[in-house]
Structure formats: structure tokens, C-alpha cells
Amino acid sequence: MRKKIQTLTIPVVLLVLFTACGKSYFNVNNNNPNQVTDLPPKTLMAGTLNQAASIVTTDFPFLGCYHGYWTIAQGFSDITDYANYNYSTNFGQNIWTDLYGNLGNITYIEAAAASDNTLVYFGAMSRIIEALHYQMLVDVYNSVPYSQASDKLNLYPKYDDPQSIYEDILKKIDTAIQQINAAPSTAVLPDPSNDILFGGNMLLWKQFANTLKLRILLHQSEMPGRLSYIQAQIQSIVAEGDGFLQAGQNAWVNPGYSQNSNQQNPFYAAFGFTTSGGTAINYVAFKANNYAINFYNNTNDPRLGYFYSPLAGYGITPFHYVGGPFGTIGLPSPSSASSIGAYIPASGGVPAGPRVGLLKGDTQSCPILTATESLFLQAEAAQRGWIAGDAQTLYQQAITESYNYLQVTDPGTAASAYYSQPINNVGWTASSNKLQAIIVQKWAALNGINLLEVWSDYRRLHYPADIPLSNSPNVVSQTPPVRLLYPTIEYQTNQANVKAVGTINQFTSKIFWMP
Numbered sequence: 001m002r003k004k005i006q007t008l009t010i011p012v013v014l015l016v017l018f019t020a021c022g023k024s025y026f027n028v029n030n031n032n033p034n035q036v037t038d039l040p041p042k043t044l045m046a047g048t049l050n051q052a053a054s055i056v057t058t059d060f061p062f063l064g065c066y067h068g069y070w071t072i073a074q075g076f077s078d079i080t081d082y083a084n085y086n087y088s089t090n091f092g093q094n095i096w097t098d099l100y101g102n103l104g105n106i107t108y109i110e111a112a113a114a115s116d117n118t119l120v121y122f123g124a125m126s127r128i129i130e131a132l133h134y135q136m137l138v139d140v141y142n143s144v145p146y147s148q149a150s151d152k153l154n155l156y157p158k159y160d161d162p163q164s165i166y167e168d169i170l171k172k173i174d175t176a177i178q179q180i181n182a183a184p185s186t187a188v189l190p191d192p193s194n195d196i197l198f199g200g201n202m203l204l205w206k207q208f209a210n211t212l213k214l215r216i217l218l219h220q221s222e223m224p225g226r227l228s229y230i231q232a233q234i235q236s237i238v239a240e241g242d243g244f245l246q247a248g249q250n251a252w253v254n255p256g257y258s259q260n261s262n263q264q265n266p267f268y269a270a271f272g273f274t275t276s277g278g279t280a281i282n283y284v285a286f287k288a289n290n291y292a293i294n295f296y297n298n299t300n301d302p303r304l305g306y307f308y309s310p311l312a313g314y315g316i317t318p319f320h321y322v323g324g325p326f327g328t329i330g331l332p333s334p335s336s337a338s339s340i341g342a343y344i345p346a347s348g349g350v351p352a353g354p355r356v357g358l359l360k361g362d363t364q365s366c367p368i369l370t371a372t373e374s375l376f377l378q379a380e381a382a383q384r385g386w387i388a389g390d391a392q393t394l395y396q397q398a399i400t401e402s403y404n405y406l407q408v409t410d411p412g413t414a415a416s417a418y419y420s421q422p423i424n425n426v427g428w429t430a431s432s433n434k435l436q437a438i439i440v441q442k443w444a445a446l447n448g449i450n451l452l453e454v455w456s457d458y459r460r461l462h463y464p465a466d467i468p469l470s471n472s473p474n475v476v477s478q479t480p481p482v483r484l485l486y487p488t489i490e491y492q493t494n495q496a497n498v499k500a501v502g503t504i505n506q507f508t509s510k511i512f513w514m515p
Contacts, residue, residue, distance in 0.1 A: 041112040041122055042194045046255055048105040049197050052129055053253045053366035054266035055098050055136070056450060061271075061286065062092070063451035066480055067443070067458060068291035068467040069307075070340070071326040074333050076285045083327040083472040085481055087506045093487035095140060099133050100149070106130045107150045120179050120187045121202065125195070127176035128209045131169035132368070135216055138162045139456050140484050142511050143501050145494070156494050159501050162512040166216060170233060173209045177240060180206060196255045197368070206242040208251045211374045213237055214244060215453070218380055222460050222515040234386050245374035247401055252365040259362040266366055271340050271448075272359040279339075287337035290323030291468055292447065297321075299426050299444075302414055306357030306406040307447050308338040327470035340448060342406075356407040358448045367449055372401040376442040383434050392428045395419075395438055402445035425464075439463040459514050481506045482514065 064070035065082050072082060081091065106126045113123025137144045146165045148157035180202050192199040198208070214237065217230045237244075245251065257265045259275050271282045288308045296304035310319030324332035341359030355361050375398035383391040399419050403411035422430040424437075431437035439457050443464055446454050457463065459482055469480060485506055490498040 041109045041119055042188070042190070044105055044109055045122055045125065045190070045194045046196050048102055048109065048126070048129065049195075049253050049368075050255050050266075050366070051098070051102045051105070052132065053368050055095070055102065056368050056452070057267040057366055058270045059092075059095050059098060060451040060455075061282070063455045064286065064448065065289070065326050065470075066467075067451065067454050068289050068295075068326075068464070069447050069451075070286045071289045071324045071332070071337070073285055073287050073324075073337070080474075083470045084474045085470065085477050085507075087481060087485055089485050089488040089491060092140075092484050093489065095484065096137075096487045097489065099137055103130065103133050103149070106133070117184060118186055118188050120183045121190055122188075122194075124176040124179040124183075125190065125197075125205060127172045127179075128205065128212065131172050131176075131209075131216075132212060134165055134169050135212070135219075136452060138165055139219070139452060139511060141486060142483060142509070145497070156497055158497050166220070166513075170213055170216060173213050174236070177206050177209055177242075196253045197251060203242060204245070204249060204251075206240075207245050207249065208369065210237045210240065210242060211244045211251075211369060211377065214377045214381060215369075215373075218377060219456055219460060220513045221380075221384070223513050231386060234381065238387065244378055245369070245371050247371055247375065247397055248404075249374070250365070250367060250371050250405070251369040252367040254363070254365040257363045257366075264362040265364050267448075268359055268362055268364060272355075273362075275362070283339050283341070286340055287332055288321065288323040288339070289326055291326075293321050293323035293338070295444065295464075299418070299423055300421060301418055301444070302408055303357075303402065303406055303444070303447075306342045306408055307340070309341055311336075311338060325471055326468065327472035327475070358406070360407065370401070370405060370446075370449060372398055372405055372445050373442070373450060373453065375401055376438060376445070379438050380435065383438060391434065391438070395428060395441065399441055399445065405445075405449075435461070436463050436465075459511065477507045479507055482508070482510055 061070070062082050065072065080086065081088075106129055109119075109126040110123050110130070113119040113126070134144070134146060142162045143159040144162070144165070145157035146160040146168070148154045151157065183202075189202075190200040198204040213233065217233050220226050220230060254265075257263060257268075261275050264275065270280060271286065272280055273283065274280060293304065293308070295301075296307070304321055305319075308321050308323075311322050321338045322332070322336065324337045342355065342357030375394050378387065378389060379391050379394035379398055381387040382389040382394055396415070396419050400412060400415040403415040403418075408414050419427060421427050424431050425440040426437070428434070428437065439461055440463055442457060443454055458467070469475070469478070483504075483506055485504055486498050486501075
């Protein structure tokens, strides 16, 4: 019997029920669309942040295959759709429902903050996370419901122009920063029990907001006629003065993850191990892609052993890393290729190694936007001349942060040895195209951490340029998908508006910022 890949694990529920929300369109699973949650907004914030991190890290496994990181072992039926680029309106539908479901929580918090000035910080935080959600929705679907989506009296919201959504969420971020700066002395400061992202550090919230703005602006880097807008927006970030997330400043959540049932880190539970120490189905299903294995080997990158688990008994040394091609039905078998993460099995008298890298343990924090990504964003902006700063320094700091995130042994020394090599797209001086080097190394660092951002970089810049396509003989297109189709639920419940967008093709209907 063929097994079905579990592409989503239900997020940890420690403090709140994530399905509770006050807006009927957002809450796609609510049997009573007029029932609002009676949970305090401060309590709801923790669950909202946890759900956001879960979406970022667990909702996009197909992109791990499309971008050279993973392939799928034999015996798992989803390989047919993944390998053949065979999308339907059911493919990835959880992305839509998860994002809009969480937006219901966000909208409820915003409404509560609007009527109670003591909750101004929570209103600002919710606006920033709202911007993140709509950025993700636009990057996956292009036009989506936005301006009417939070109207509880409108069950059939229209689809908005994606560029207008992008511009408006930047305004939301600006408003959030202004609210934080102008908060009255009576405002309740968030604490670690409800702000599981930054523990009430509002400076970090502002730096996160500015970093998110920079991401949104860089997505538009290849759009004709957009340069003056981007530069003006970046200057507004500079003028704001709080800057971006720096080394050691990761936007990651941890509500108190544990080894208890339903309390594990979402990524660890989905792609690693169960509470009893057994392997999750996705740990068996997803295997290393030989493209990534070869890249890390060819660049002498020790992160190879932190992104993938080794196989024992191959060759003369205890452990080797083995990948498979993406698209070949029946290859690799679950036991013949490396799995995700750095768990080292016991073999040949060698004890099991530590769980580091992607799979550190049940209690590891769950990232929304890492310092690694922030520094790569800054390196790109500096290389383009859009912000002050030395692009080489930011590039090397970003690589070092990747080593820190994965807990590579002696990370500073190891990272320096790596980026000092005279290898194109590794060493700064040796790299003939600096922008390409930045994006390739960003790809190398975000393996399994933020697959949607890797997809966005590839769609706007096409780096790394040699990522192989699926080698399945049954692919429905000779080019990879550039977006998802709207989900079945929209054609069932909001048919007129989704059809008004027009005919959508997942291979040719580009996201608005794509060249």
C-alpha cells in the first residue's frame, strides 16, 4: 500500500485555540460565522504567533523538492503530483486556509486594540504579523481578498490588485511602528507569556517590521519602473532609525515547546521525531536531493552534516551523505538516502550523535524570519546601493549566522574558513557576480528554514541557475510552477469573485513582481 505524505502537522496548542476568530470569511472552519472568540487578545496573541511560525516552516514541503533540497522516497503517493508538477485546486489548499484562519485571530486582536488604548502594543504587533501573512498570500496566489476580507458582513470579498496589497501592507507596517513609538504610558507592555516572539522587546519588533519591509521591497527589485518607489520606501526605513534585525536577533517563537504530545516544535514534529522518539512520517518520506548534497560537498561546506542525516556503512568512513534525484519514481528507497536533519544513528560502535542542525529537538524555537535572512537582505540592498553598509561584510555575517543557527561546531571559525575559499559564489572576491553569490548563499542557508522565500528569490532572479527540474517523464510542463492555483474552497464559496480574476495557469500566470 502506498503511503500518503503528511504535509502539515497541526500546530502546537499550548495557550489558545487557533481556530477561534471573529471574522466569518477568515474562519473557514467555523460552523457559526457570527460567533466571536471570548479569549483575551493578549492570550490570543501567543497562539497567533505560534501559528505564523508553523505556517512558515511546515506548509511548503513541495518547495523543498522544487529547489534542490529534497526528494521523496518510494512508497509515498504524493511523489506523482510533486514530480509531475501536477497541480489541482486541492494542491496546497492548507496554505490558504491556514493563512486566512490566522488572519481572523489577527483581525480580532486589532479590533480589540482599537477600542482599548491599553492594548496599543498588541494592535501594532498584530498589524506587523498581518502584513507578513498578506505578503505570503500574494507571493503564492497574486490577487487575493484583502480590502473586504475582514468585513464580517461580507461573505464574498472581492480579490484585490496584488501591487496595491503590497503597497498597503507597507503602510500597515509604518502605522504599527508609529503606534509603538506613540504608545501611552498606560499601555500594557507585552511579556514572554503572550509575546513569544520577542518577549515584549518593542525595539526588536520595530527592527523585525523594517526587515519585513525590506523583504517586500526587494521582491519588487526586477519590476520595470519601480526603482524610485523602492528607493523612497527604503529611505523611509533609514529615516525611521531603528534599523533591521542584526546578528543574533532571530524572529522565532517558543511558547514552551516540550516533548509532550501536541507541544513539540511544529517543524520538529512534522519532519523529525515523535514524542516517544520514533520517526515522523515525513522524516521517512523526504530525502536529500543529490543537487544539494553535491553543492555542499563541492564547496567544502560543513553545513552538509547539519541539514541532512548521514547513512552508516558506506565506504571506509562511518558516515556518508547520499541524495537522490527528484522525479524518478521508486528512487530513492527510504533506507538508501539521507533524511532531513542532523540526527546521527548509532553504527559500527559509534554512538548516536547529537540532534543539531535543522532538528535540534522538541524544544527548539520555530523561526519566522531569521537573522541569517535579514543579513542577506541587507547585503543585497547594500550591493544594489539602496542602503549604506558594506555588502561583503553583511554577506559574511549572514553566512556566519547560518552556522550559528545550525549550531555548527566553532561556528565563527568554520564560517570564516568557508567563505574565505576562492570559490565562485562562496568567496566574495572570487565571485564574479556579487548579487548571484548573495542569493546562492541565501539558498544554501535557508534550506528547510524558509522555503517560500527561496522560491521568491528564484522566481525574481533565477538563482541558483542550475537547479535541476524534475526528471519525471510525465511532467505536465517543461518549466516549474510559478504560483499555486486558487483552492477549491474558493470556487465553492466565493465563486463569482475568484472567477472574476480570470483564467489562472500555474506555469504562466506570474506573481505581479516577477520579471
